[in-house]
Amino acid sequence: MVARLVSEVTGDAATVRAMAARLDFAQRQGLRALPSPLPSVPEIDALYGSLRLTDRDRDLLLAVALHLSDSLEPILAIDGRTAAELAVSPVGDLIEMHAGRIRLIDPRLGIWLQASTAPSDTVALHTRLHHVFLSRREQVCADWHAARSSTSRSPVAASALTRTARVLAQTGKNVRAFQIAGEAAAHTSGAERDEATLVAGVSAIAAGHAVEAVRLLVGLYPDATERHRLQGLGSLLVAQAFVRGAVPELDAHAFAPRTDDRDDWYSWTRAAALAAFLCAERGDRRGMRAWLDAMREGSAKVGADRCLRDPVVALSWLVLGDRDIDDAPGTGPLSRGILGALHAGMDGDIDRGLRLLAAWDTGMDEEVDPLVAGCERSPLVAAYRAVVEVLLLMWRGDIGAARIRMMRAAVALPVALPFAGLGVVISRRLDLAVLGRLGPFARALTASLPAPQRIDRLVDRGIEAFLAGDEEEAIALMRLWHDRGAPRPSLSVPGLEESSIETDDDPPRSAPIEPPEITLARGLRSRILNLPAEEWQTERASISAVARTLRSPFTRGRVEAMIGIRSIRDGEIRIGREYLADARHLLEVSGATAWTRAVECRIDRVDAAETAPSAKDPLSSSRRAWEAQLTARELEVAMLVVEGASNRDIADALHVSVRTVEVHLGRVFGKLDVRTRVELTVLAHRIGG
Structure with a gap:
């Protein structure tokens, strides 16, 4: 969200803060789209409130802010001046023209113009832009501006806009697709409205706007056509899982097609596949099995065993933590790219895993992925790919490179959503490894997690304490983590094994997925x-x-x-x-x-x-040896024991309770691998000797 605001209003921190304060909670989390246009704030009003413009210049600048594309010729047609004349005009310093393109130098000017222009004047300018684009036979832009200028429904424009939105979504421009399809839905009704709503909702979740997607896709139930409901079911389950933190507990068969139409059954099967994968991400074994059963039933009906069933089964069990599932020959970024990359990492060939991910990232691989068909280029799928790439870099030991890659991804992609927040866990561990504390990116990603999702912070606090030299605090935190069942992601992320307190009596835990x-x-x-x-x-x-x-x-x-x-x-x-x-x-x-x-x-x-001088201290060698292992207070207790002091004497000397001395001494015994005071004394003199 911050990155988007910075791109929209430049890097002015005061303006970004003021604008963020105008957003609701879901928008700040990135789960709802930012308003369009963005609201003006006092910082922007102060910047441009004294700007004096002629009506002609104001219309020119407003047209640049409003028009759907950034092409120069339509703006020249609206204004009547040439590019050379505009360059030397009073507005020449406010615009940038290059290679047939035009834009406002400062995006804040566009926000101020839209906020300070009467609605009737804005509608009139949209109408003029509609006619200009229509005369140029640029139908998409013409339809967009026609819809924006209409005070009543415009079904003809809506149909064209929906088709355009579908094309944009398939090329990964999901934010724009959501905006255009949402506009189309407002101008039509019936099946065409269902179609526009479907495209808008699917585009919203593909962009990471889960709350927006739920709002739109829920509107398809129960009155939309069965085909639109089935086509939107998978995306709705994905959006609800991201918002609620869990896949809704539904009877899959209650949503099954009532006909034998193959396309409808395929949509239902794909929705079951997505639900199974989402359950696996969240460790919901029972839910995953139920949805996999439904997917198998549907796959048998539509002949999708090899292209959909097999890779989804393999991916789901792998994400759940099962190391014994064989790789499956899928297609596309999730069913083949990510599954193959994780398997390569498990086999120890991390470089091959990174190559598999890079093949899709180049844009040269145009395979359709049955699991996310039509969304292969979406920000959400790209976020999954980025999280796996960073994980592989961590496994390879490239901590600095992994952190840079994660920060770059976080600017443009919803990296907090994949694998039930794994990207947030990774970001926190990378910050700790590099900074020794949580940095702004890790804190921002943590805050963007959907409310129901929680990550275990005890390990992170333990690492921070350990790196700061407070081993006693690190051990205490790891003990608390262990008492809570030692929760950890099924895809291995570096923790704090240096302060492990597991014993032979501990119940065995499943091994994480790792090299x-x-x-x-x-x-x-x-x-x-x-x-x-x-x-x-x-x-x-x-x-x-x-x-x-x-x-x-x-x-x-x-x-x-x-x-x-x-x-x-x-x-x-x-x-x-x-x-x-x-x-x-x-x-x-x-x-x-x-x-x-x-x-x-x-x-x-x-x-x-x-x-340090040690002539008068015969136990200096043991003191030096133990300084690297014991805390300062534990070292004091250990040396007093070696000198023959009782627990009561030590308590009096250190002004603590006898119980506190006993606790410190127990930790000393554990760290130095001795069982009694006598063994501790013998060890000290052996080192000193």
């Missing part, structure tokens, strides 16, 4: 965290050897950092520092700036401890 090396790295991190001290010395070399096979610099860098931290904890300061240095270089290459800084801080702490 083999990310699964391998998760296992390595678990071994680093959980190996007993007596096994660590012999196992570290093998863990390190396996870590060197990881191709993702981000994934390997985090494993190397954990090896370094564990080594320092066990008193091997020099070896640990070497691993941390390698981790810093790898994370820097990945673009994960915040993770790089966190490792640098650990190295600085180790270096500072190494250069």
Whole structure:
């Protein structure tokens, strides 16, 4: 929404804020289209309120703001002057003419002109534009301006506008298609109105305007023709899922065609396929199965087993988290491109997955996708493609590149909608990896999530605390996350395994969809965290050897950092520092700036401890070793225990309760892999020796 406002009114922050305040909640979320024209605000009035224009110049500028295309010749026909004469006229500084095109230099001028012009004058100018375009045999523009100038219904113009809107929608210009089809619907009735409403509603959801789509498509029930209801059913289910956060619980057969018409049955089958995929995105296994059953029934009737049923079944189970479903030969951006890209990523061939996505993005692949037929070029499908591309870049370890791609996509596409908000989760994790905090893009995307959808913020807060050096807070947050069932997307997004608290008694959870090396790295991190001290010395070399096979610099860098931290904890300061240095270089290459800084801080702490005077402190080596692993308060408790203090003595010394000391000591035991005070004391002296 902000990007659209910036493109409409330039980057003036005060104007954008004032205009955003005039929008309703759904418009600010991007779930409803922005008003056309945009409302004028005091900041725009102050800018142009003193502008003095002749009637002729005002009509010229208003015509530029109103006309459907940006071609120069119709404007010259309206005004009567040549381009050269306009260039040296008083309005020459307000317009830009180039290569047969004309536009206002400042879009805010168009907003002010439309707001300050009497409605009757605007209608009159639309009428003049209608006649100009009609004389030029530009029927689409002529019909548009005829509809805008009419105070009563204009069915002839409406029919032509609906056809134009369909063409625009198929080429991905869904915002304009929605606008034109909506205008057509206002000028006709009966079946033609149903047709225009259908095109407007489908275009609205294809542009990401889910609330707008629900408003329009619900109007087809129950009185529209059965064909229009069936053709709009799939888009209505998609829109309702995005607005409500869940697919409506409906009896699919209640909406089944009452005839044997093949086209009607195909529309119903496609709607069931979309509903099954949407249920899978939201983890609704029962709903997905029910809709898949309906889709199979319809596919058998219309012979769509191979082109629709097979890829939708494969895509739905994959998105739900089933790794055992084979790839299916579909067509188009979703049924083949995204499904194939995810399978390639699962197989570890991420570059092939990115190539599959790029093939559609070039515009050279014109395949029809049965699942999203007619919307292959829409912003919504492009958003799905962009989210998967960013996910693959994350899996490959290109954190900086992934974040840039996500920010660019968020400017133009509804990236908060695909995969039940996966794009929002990804954006937040990328901001944390690069900035160490949530940036404006991640916060804006989070705010744009439909109200029913919620993402788990505990992991994000845990990562932020961990990168800031507050490991105690990170562990507490991850414990809360674990107590809530450790919810996570079925498509793997990097979390905080460094503070994992899972135990052997925990119930097994289904593995997320991810490349083999990310699964391998998760296992390595678990071994680093959980190996007993007596096994660590012999196992570290093998863990390190396996870590060197990881191709993702981000994934390997985090494993190397954990090896370094564990080594320092066990008193091997020099070896640990070497691993941390390698981790810093790898994370820097990945673009994960915040993770790089966190490792640098650990190295600085180790270096500072190494250069600190220690002649009078026989336990300085253990203190230095433990500084990288324990919080400041945990280190205080540990050293007092080693010096022989009781829990009561420690509580008195630190001005805390005995219970607090017990909690800190329990965490110390867990982090240092000891079970008693005696073992802790022995470990400290062994390191010191």
